[in-house]
Amino acid sequence: MRIPITKYGLPQIVVFPTILIVLMVIALLLGKKFLPIWTTVTIEVILLIILIWVLSFFRDPFRAIPTDKNLLIAPADGKVTDIEIVDENKFIQGKALRIGIFLSIFNVHINRAPCDCTIEKITYKKGKFKNAMDPQSGQVNESNDLYITRTQSPQDKLIVRQISGAIARHIICETAPGQKLTAGQKFGMIKFGSRTELYIPQSDYTQCRVKIGDKVKAGLTPMVKYNSTKQDQ
Secondary structure (H helix, E strand, O other), X not given: OOOOEOHHHOOHHHHHHXXXXXXXXXXXXXXXXXXXXXXXXXXXXXXXXXXXXXXXXXXXXOOOOOOOOOEEEOOOOEEEEEEEEEEXXXXXXXXXXXXXXXXXXXXXXXXXXXXXXXXXXEEEEOOEOOOOOOOOHHHHEOXXXXXXEEOOOXXXXXXXXXXXOOOOOEEEEOOOOOOEEOOOOEEEEEEOXXXXXXXXXXXXXXEEOOOOOOEXXXXXXXXXXXXXXXXXX
């Protein structure tokens, strides 16, 4: 039976709940002797809510991955906060469409591949921990870039950028250069609030399928669609 908790949550998924359960027991024992019943109940409820949130943060829900190879699907759950054309000279080497997704502490934080692809290289960068809702955080915050190439035509170069936020301080990326990923395949997560960006080459054969303010789900929501006429060439 599949347990809907991600392996990327270790060791937090063991340590944090254990600490919270111990605190709940201590609060109950001390509350009986020294506190009014309503105070004890309030403390227990607060600790229980925190426990439920910790477990839900590391949830790993099933996703029915779209089979349309013309799509680039969302690499993260969250809210689209910015869409703009930027210069990307490190890998794409030209104009690129950048789509930024903000992940709140209540979103699923697992990252997924936007399409069938090959990992060309991975670059980790130390940095600040600014609010991940700010588009500039992608340039100055701690981040991890996956440089990937689509395996379908057109074999575009793409970038998925994992970015730490004001609360998130731990980026997990369990993949390596040369590895092939399928669309929607899980490759890591960012713990406790963060940002994920998708970069694709600017072109007249792609169509952005989201707008600012949209809520998206990793491995499920179409972000960009390729014109089939271009793929047939």
